[in-house]
Amino acid sequence: xxxxxxxxxxxxxxxxxxxxxxxxxxxxxxxxxxxxxxxxxxxxxxxxxxxxxxxxxxxxxxxxxxxxxxxxxxxxxxxxxxxxxxxxxxxxxxxxxxxxxxxxxxxxxxxxxxxxxxxxxxxxxxxxxxxxxxxxxxxxxxxxxxxxxxxxxxxxxxxxxxxxxxxxxxxxxxxxxxxxxxxxxxxxxxxxxxxxxxxxxxxxxxxxxxxxxxxxxxxxxxxxxxxxxxxxxxxxxxxxxxxxxxxxxxxxxxxxxxxxxxxxxxxxxxxxxxxxxxxxxxxxxxxxxxxxxxxxxxxxxxxxxxxxxxxxxxxxxxxxxxxxxxxxxxxxxxxxxxxxxxxxxxxxxxxxxxxxxxxxxxxxxxxxxxxxxxxxxxxxxxxxxxxxxxxxxxxxxxxxxxxxxxxxxxxxxxxxxxxxxxxxxxxxxxxxxxxxxxxxxxxxxxxxxxxxxxxxxxxxxx
Amino acid sequence: xxxxxxxxxxxxxxxxxxxxxxxxxxxxxxxxxxxxxxxxxxxxxxxxxxxxxxxxxxxxxxxxxxxxxxxxxxxxxxxxxxxxxxxxxxxxxxx
Numbered sequence: 001x002x003x004x005x006x007x008x009x010x011x012x013x014x015x016x017x018x019x020x021x022x023x024x025x026x027x028x029x030x031x032x033x034x035x036x037x038x039x040x041x042x043x044x045x046x047x048x049x050x051x052x053x054x055x056x057x058x059x060x061x062x063x064x065x066x067x068x069x070x071x072x073x074x075x076x077x078x079x080x081x082x083x084x085x086x087x088x089x090x091x092x093x094x095x096x097x098x099x100x101x102x103x104x105x106x107x108x109x110x111x112x113x114x115x116x117x118x119x120x121x122x123x124x125x126x127x128x129x130x131x132x133x134x135x136x137x138x139x140x141x142x143x144x145x146x147x148x149x150x151x152x153x154x155x156x157x158x159x160x161x162x163x164x165x166x167x168x169x170x171x172x173x174x175x176x177x178x179x180x181x182x183x184x185x186x187x188x189x190x191x192x193x194x195x196x197x198x199x200x201x202x203x204x205x206x207x208x209x210x211x212x213x214x215x216x217x218x219x220x221x222x223x224x225x226x227x228x229x230x231x232x233x234x235x236x237x238x239x240x241x242x243x244x245x246x247x248x249x250x251x252x253x254x255x256x257x258x259x260x261x262x263x264x265x266x267x268x269x270x271x272x273x274x275x276x277x278x279x280x281x282x283x284x285x286x287x288x289x290x291x292x293x294x295x296x297x298x299x300x301x302x303x304x305x306x307x308x309x310x311x312x313x314x315x316x317x318x319x320x321x322x323x324x325x326x327x328x329x330x331x332x333x334x335x336x337x338x339x340x341x342x343x344x345x346x347x348x349x350x351x352x353x354x355x356x357x358x359x360x361x362x363x364x365x366x367x368x369x370x371x372x373x374x375x376x377x378x379x380x381x382x383x384x385x386x387x388x389x390x391x392x393x394x395x396x397x398x399x400x401x402x403x404x405x406x407x408x409x410x411x412x413x414x415x416x417x418x419x420x421x422x423x424x425x426x427x428x429x430x431x432x433x434x435x436x437x438x439x440x441x442x443x444x445x446x447x448x449x450x451x452x453x454x455x456x457x458x459x460x461x462x
Numbered sequence: 463x464x465x466x467x468x469x470x471x472x473x474x475x476x477x478x479x480x481x482x483x484x485x486x487x488x489x490x491x492x493x494x495x496x497x498x499x500x501x502x503x504x505x506x507x508x509x510x511x512x513x514x515x516x517x518x519x520x521x522x523x524x525x526x527x528x529x530x531x532x533x534x535x536x537x538x539x540x541x542x543x544x545x546x547x548x549x550x551x552x553x554x555x556x557x
Contacts, residue, residue, distance in 0.1 A: 018478055022482045024483075024490065024498075025490060030490060030494075031548065034493070034543045048511060049514075054514050059513050060514070062513070063529055066529040067533050070534045074537040078537075078542035086492075087492075089542060090492075090496045090542065093538050096534050097532065100529075103509070103527060104508045104528050108512050110520065114518075219499050219502070222499075223498070230508065236471060237507060238505065239468065239471055242504075244482075247476040248479040252483055252486070252494060252495055252498070357549040
């Protein structure tokens with residue numbers, strides 16, 4: 001293919017990615033934006049086989065088979081995944097991308113050093129790609145395991161952990177320096193191994209509630225590794241696309257951290273500041289007030305205004321549709337119903353909006369935290385469905401607890417609070433919720449979908 | 463490509479990246495992250511380039527693994543993002 005034509009197509013693909021990100025920033029254009037990006041990526045994948053720079057085609061058949069295999073693995077995973085498990089899938093996709101970038105850099109490095117000594121700039125870019133790509137890969141695997149609850153969601157902190165992390169990072173950088181100085185293959189591979197270890201150690205101390213921020217950050221990292229490998233491969237497209245993701249990912253990470261009221265620094269360097277938490281020796285003996293579906297139905301029936309606070313538990317119980325049925329029933333009875341959406345309800349910012357959109361909840365009823373908080377004093381009943389951390393007053397009152405400083409929904413100022421919970425188990429962040437013992441709180445134990453179904457039928461009989 | 467040209471591209475891309483997402487609403491954080499995630503699947507292009515000229519067994523196997531991983535990242539990323547956004551669209555249509 002003509003070199004100029006090839007370059008122009010590459011430019012077009014880069015522009016399609018800019019348009020994709022731009023489109024994804026506004027609700028109306030989001031889907032089209034994503035499609036534009038997908039088309040661009042497909043075009044790039046096809047034309048790279050006609051790259052005028054590569055004259056040797058050794059493995060075309062193998063490559064096509066590998067792509068087919070990747071599609072067979074990736075598409076069904078993306079199609080069949082439950083929307084509740086989507087954050088960990090994104091984490092996993094990000095991880096494999098980071099791994100791919102690291103492998104590309106390693107292979108190009110082996111290739112260049114077989115032909116002679118690679119330039120210093122190339123070695124530096126390779127070292128960067130391998131360090132960050134491997135860290136992103138192993139870190140993403142750990143975030144996946146945390147979100148999938150294959151391991152504890154609490155921060156994993158062990159004595160001397162911070163020295164181990166600092167030591168590993170120092171060793172990574174030292175082997176990086178060694179690679180740059182000597183240009184050998186062995187130091188590069190040792191460095192890759194140490195980077196994998198660093199990724200694990202880096203994510204382990206991050207608490208469950210902060211995991212989304214880490215996914216977003218690793219996403220930005222992977223973008224930068226793609227840009228660096230683009231430098232090694234002399235590909236403008238990879239540089240532009242990687243940098244775009246790196247830059248927008250960084251901004252997005254900061255926006256998320258702001259939405260959660262977390263300091264980015266605190267999240268990232270949690271490993272260096274977190275102390276092993278002393279187990280609270282106090283056994284909880286206070287009693288909670290439990291309620292029946294009929295009581296809840298009566299309370300809701302005579303309310304003027306009801307706010308539903310959905311959480312991840314609602315999604316797990318697949319109760320979105322039942323919640324909507326209840327809301328429709330109440331609206332028909334003249335009760336004002338709104339949903340109070342915490343920015344990080346669910347597992348990621350905006351996750352709850354996706355889940356409720358799946359159940360066709362009218363968009364106008366979804367109210368963001370800043371707008372709904374002032375209305376709680378005029379609210380008669382708050383129905384907390386499978387949420388916990390986002391209404392936990394400990395975020396305001398208990399300095400030092402993992403969610404301290406996170407803005408919460410002030411449900412305590414409403415007339416009545418009803419928690420729908422499966423058990424007294426604390427939320428994802430693993431913290432006890434004082435609000436459960438408040439006199440105006442009552443609990444309806446059981447599966448959220450079942451409980452709501454009972455409330456709906458009780459309400460119909462009233 | 464000269465280093466200066468690359469530096470220019472890099473710095474301008476950073477600004478474009480900052481600019482395009484600076485006004486995103488919280489609602490779209492998750493799809494945007496997922497979409498950006500799919501975009502860095504473009505490393506597939508790099509993986510194909512290195513696989514194409516790989517000669518030794520080690521280079522070939524590593525680069526083929528890279529092609530598989532990058533394909534999963536790219537294709538899976540775009541599909542899952544589309545699924546998320548499909549729901550938003552359905553909601554808008556029924557207004």
